Amino acid sequence: MEPAAASIPLIVGLVIAVGILLILLVQSNKRLKNNREETKSIKDICNTFIDSYETVVYLKDEQLNYRFINKAAEPHYRKSVTEIIALDDQRLDAEAFGPSIIETDQQVIETKEITEYEEKHKNRIYKIKKFPVKLRENRMGVGAFIREITDEEKLIKKQERVLFRNKILVNVLSKNFRNDQKQLDYVLHEALKLTESSMGYICFYHEKKQQFTLKAWSKGLIKGSEMVAPKLNYRLEEAGVWGEAVRQRKPIISNTDVAEPTSAQELPGGQKVMGNTIAIPIFIDEKIKAVVGFAGKEDHYSDNDVYEMTVLMNGVLTNVERRIIQKKLFEERSKYFQTLISIGDGVMVVDPVGKIEMLNKVAQSLTGWTNDEAKGRHYTEVFVLSHEDRRQEIPDPIVTAMETDQTQELKNHAVLTAKDGSVFHLEDSAAPIKNEKGETVGIVLVFRDVSEKKEQRKEIEYLSFHDALTGLYNRRFLEAELLRLDTERNLPISIIMGDVNGLKLTNDIFGHAHGDIFLKKIADVMRRTCRADDIIARWGGDEFVILLPRTTIEQAKQIKNRIKTEFARDGVKVIKGNISLGCDVKTAMDQSIMECLESAEEKMYAVKILERDDFKSTTLDSIITTLQSDSPQEEEHAQRVSQWCHDLGVSMELPHVKIRRLKLAGYFHDIGKIVLHKDLREDNSELTEEELIEIKKHPIMGYRILNAFDDTMSLADAVLHHHERWDGSGYPKGLKGDEIPFLARVVAVASCYDRLASAQEGEALGLNQNPLLHLEKMEGQFDPEIKREFINMIKNLPS
Template structure:
């Protein structure tokens, strides 16, 4: 700023002081009014005395508080004054003591700091008798003086506005410089008080400008950080410069790692410590992370499960990890500096010829290369192992190859797994026979003229589903494995035996006519008749067909063999199922003697009750059989539950409640027992619909099932209670009577109770 500007600014300040004194202490009552809001923006001492209010009260009031005109009328008068239509106004105003007085108001518009106001001079004219000519002269003189002063004030105000604008432009430039600094700016005086900062300082520390104004240097740091910072400050005051990294405490207790470069500044004979702080938290974190990553990478390369060897552009080994040492037989000390080919000795798996130099290929092509899967690594001790590997170039920013990294691993286990996967892709996992995929490929391959006559044998294991339902899938799987072994043993070396899925098998017999095919089937059946799984006999239904004509569709041949097998299965399977049911009930009774005695008693009670309510001989016989087999499904209950000595838990009961459905599946598969299967399924339903497994209600439940339910419950209460004392006959009758109409059919319950009482 020039000396002329300094002089001008000084003159403005002097004039401002003069007019301030003139306004404040003038004996005239003076008000500065906002013409828009009617608010009193300022007033002098005379005005405060006249209206009886303090200056603070006055500047929070509107002129309407004192003037007796309405706000609308007063606004009209204000507009006239603002437009200079009139200079003198006469109003009635309210004084502090409550009196209404007549006042003369002389008003002139003024502009201060870019805003428009009305300067009003108020004179109390209550009771005054003035000479009008003299009054007009005085008014004219006063108006002239005020107008002159107002013009002077407006001129000074304009000069002040110009000076202020110039100063603001300079401050904008300075602030822009401050805010463009990539860190937080600080200026401390010699007492350590923060006296200047930028917005970045507020953003980084979280403190507001008001809070920063009270901060001192020692509040930002603690412990070792504070010691280092104060040492840096001392260095600044001694040498003019200091630098330090420290943890700055932000608002709320957080910390920022900052790097501060401080310098000494002298101004008006005073010294200041100033500088810029940069947040290096992230850069330090990245630096630390990079160091950690470097260590981690080195550790990883050393301990990774793959072998790693790196070499320079000349193929000389620079690094070898532990796994590479084990696979090559070379130690790190032995391998470093050696040519790559000496350490990494590889040959072709099929002909043992020396493989190419993969490192040289990578350096030449500047691209990643992989060995084929037929590569053997020969260790220093002569041992061989299949490996797989890849080699990648190390390229600098200019695109030049600095070296090569080779990563390789022992392929032995993977190779075995691939061979196993390949085996499984063509073999059935359970039986070890070929699977459907292999069979279909072989059928297409064999379907040629040189293999004619071509015979197909189809086989289906009888009773597999029944065995699964009765004894579980483990026994069913054993049955299938026995069947596969018998079929394979009976066939020739060139025959293809496959499991198509489930219980179906197929045999492809190249150059085999119908006679030989029948002989092979007979051989299989003879071996099968001697095989058992537990007490279960092995039974397989066979069908076959032979292709003699090369134009015959092989799929039609397969269809004929399958149809023949199904025709035989219709007769062979029925007998097998009936025998299996008998074997199931026999197995159950052998395993659980109490279940046999219980079933026999329920059978007898059910038949007796059926006769009593009028069932014919056949129905009574079926009912007796159903009573005997009502718990056949318990053969499928997990071992240890039926004869469990301690109290059954919820899981045990859930398992036991499965037995009606298991029994239904077993019996419904055999024609001889299919009619009674529904009675078994419903034997644990309740008259009120709260039973299981279907929740049937009332007469929705078969009559036979309702009869069995009462007989079963009675015998269980009097003979089969495992975890509590059995009931007496009287107590059991009382219990059946109590449950009549809820658990039991009330009419059947009544008849049953009569039977039991008559027996006594």
């Protein structure tokens, strides 16, 4: 093969190889271009991401010149990224993130260690992370991520404050403070920490009075308060910044750096607080209830402080008011519970299913169950209620109150049977117990024992138709019975009317108590004498009426005579029983029953007139006879005094009529002693003051006795005054001189002489001389003329 021919394949191969190489080179360049474009694109994307990142990112070389920084740094440096690159912080003349930025950069380069820290600068807070970065040629740079966390810190701090505030509230609500003052002191102490203040106060405010009451304060707030107790009450006009918060009805915030505080920062008493202050009114139900204030915070007070303190103090004041309300409620409940326990009525409380919750002492006494025994039992087991008439039923007031949800009054005739079988008549009421939602949560039953009241009611009913003294029917009842019994089937109807004689005399002499005995005796006689169906009534003071249905006039007269005879056997003291009686009868329906009554009364008065003189005569005789039989010495004394009076009258040459009156006056002068006990009629013993008072009543009693009879009425004054003295020192009226009736003056001398002259009296008086001489020496007691006449008369008597 020729050489030329041989080289052709070689050339061709070389061309192909070159072609392939060119192709590969073209492709390689294309890929390299694409890679560069992709790298640039990725770099641009990275820069976009980094620039949009709020965190500041930078890279510095070993000279601390900025090699890279993102756009987030521009606001901090107030320069663009291009102006920052290749400069250091000194040439930038800025402390964007605080003075320690250069120092910490160098520290990372030297130590080749990552560091993280927070930097506070110009009221801003930054979280900074720095790390070493290897550069070309073994150089070392520093990279950093700087993130502002001011808002985060504020949020965290706010959350911490909320937690702290809530902790305070929890403690306020859960701790057992000794009193409200201790609670408020605690709140103020914690609030100072919450607001980062150095001093503060809590004031309560009374809108109506426009007055502050200082409840809690910090040390140094009020000048001199450490030495003496501060003034606690302030009027609105003198309350300084506290008052301004009330007047404007809004929080007052004063953030100032001035050295001299303004008048707006003045506290009560003229003291002023420096620096930042805040005063916050606390509203409850649209009324200012308190004002809280703080001062001395380094940072400014803000709306957040207002919010925190408003929430806190609202909770505190609400709790204080709740405690006050609870205390009042507890006191009210205790008061009402103690009232239920201590009232004089029985009280039983049952739950909605009828189980007993409480019995007070009265309820325990009435039921016979103790509170411990009854508690938890169904009330029907303890409160056994029934009708007083066992054949009838009585409604259960508790069941009715439950069903109607209304207060129920127990009907009459209710009877409680106690545990021991005792029976009590009851009055009661059952009322629903409501909770705050108005739901019925039980029943309270109040009941009382009215057994005595029921008996009193019966007694009242009895007394309304009966005479209280005698137990007979009264006039009201008889008048009703006259109409009720005035029927044909009761004919003939007889009526007896009686009038007791001597009642007034008995009352006058012995007193009304003996007069009452007199009336009771005639009532007993009438009851014994009449039949069971007869109606006996006390018509008036001393008048009685007997209504006799189906009784003839003859039968009525027999009853009348038996009453008179029976009563004559009775009496009181010296007064014998005597009654004047008259009767009449109704035999036909056309007759008036009232006319029959009037006719019986007329006949009774006719009998009384006929019997009057005889009764008086026998009564006076009875008095004299009784006195004589009980006290013979009094009879002898009366006879002698009567004779001395007669003889003195003759000696004084008085008219015959007057002498006769003198003699009778002397005889009756001590008739009043009939009322005295037999022992008191003996004057020979030493008397007590009470006995002497009783004896001095006898002239008055004698006067009343003699005044009761026509024949002796003219002697009554002489008997009444025979113990008066000429000098006015006597009794019963203390008359003097000629004021004393003449007959009484004579009787006084005669009676005294006779007492002196009797051996027994003389011995009692210790006389060692004759009575006449003793009488002569008695001065001021007797009428001098009568005494002289009496002495002369005695001296002239034959020996």
